[in-house]
Amino acid sequence: MTRSDDAPAEHVFKLLVTGPFAAGKTSLIQAVSDTPVVETDVDTSGDEASVKSSTTVAMDFGTYAIDDGGVRLLLFGTPGQRRFWFMTDILKGDVDAVIYVIDADASHTHTEAGEAMRALLRDLRVPLVVAVNRCDDPAMAVLLARQLGTLASEMAVPCQLIHRESGREVVVEALLAVLDRLERQGVDMLDPVSRMLQTAGAT
Numbered sequence: 317m318t319r320s321d322d323a324p325a326e327h328v329f330k331l332l333v334t335g336p337f338a339a340g341k342t343s344l345i346q347a348v349s350d351t352p353v354v355e356t357d358v359d360t361s362g363d364e365a366s367v368k369s370s371t372t373v374a375m376d377f378g379t380y381a382i383d384d385g386g387v388r389l390l391l392f393g394t395p396g397q398r399r400f401w402f403m404t405d406i407l408k409g410d411v412d413a414v415i416y417v418i419d420a421d422a423s424h425t426h427t428e429a430g431e432a433m434r435a436l437l438r439d440l441r442v443p444l445v446v447a448v449n450r451c452d453d454p455a456m457a458v459l460l461a462r463q464l465g466t467l468a469s470e471m472a473v474p475c476q477l478i479h480r481e482s483g484r485e486v487v488v489e490a491l492l493a494v495l496d497r498l499e500r501q502g503v504d505m506l507d508p509v510s511r512m513l514q515t516a517g518a519t
């Protein structure tokens with residue numbers, strides 16, 4: 317059955333895309349969003365201007381539809397610069413899962429990222445997927461995620477977030493983690509899950 321374009325999604329999930337400065341959060345949302353991305357990048361100020369000329373100061377917002385629109389993901393991206401971290405507190409309400417983006421090559425950011433990530437998860441208690449950007453090696457992605465403090469049950473996805481297909485793998489993993497949790501809570505999501513997996517397998 318094909319859904320009409322204006323049919324409301326059966327299931328809407330909110331994903332928080334967060335992580336250190338310049339990790340690739342905005343890139344992920346730009347890569348996967350089906351709708352024009354709302355961005356708030358302005359010229360970077362301070363020492364970090366030498367790393368990247370623009371930075372997110374409030375939020376990114378994009379969407380991603382799966383299962384012919386039956387499942388709709390709302391992607392909220394946070395700023396990475398410390399002085400804008402208060403935005404994470406504003407954006408994190410009612411999230412269904414966290415995508416924590418790190419840059420595999422930026423090892424100087426990993427200790428602080430791990431502390432921030434675990435504090436966020438202690439607070440939110442939702443599924444986590446770690447997107448290990450600029451990384452092609454699954455074993456390395458798992459190793460870096462474990463160093464950040466992930467649990468064995470939490471997924472680490474190696475990715476190149478400037479590419480849509482790579483970003484798509486990350487958001488599908490996040491959705492699977494949400495659905496797995498709902499299933500364990502006894503929420504009947506089996507139909508959307510199986511349809512979604514068929515869609516994912518077909519592309």
Ligand SMILES: Nc1nc2c(ncn2[C@@H]2O[C@H](COP(=O)(O)OP(=O)(O)OP(=O)(O)O)[C@@H](O)[C@H]2O)c(=O)[nH]1
Pocket residue numbers: 336337338339340341342343344368370371372394395396397449450475476477478479
């Ligand atoms: N080569 C390569 N560059 C990437 C990749 N992902 C992101 N970039 C680049 O890395 C830079 C940082 O990406 P952003 O998406 O702006 O990072 P961010 O996490 O949103 O940064 P802030 O909002 O400033 O914290 C950009 O210049 C991207 O084009 C990737 O997979 N490969």
Ligand SMILES: [Mg+2]
Pocket residue numbers: 341342343371372376393394395396
């Ligand atoms: Mg950004």
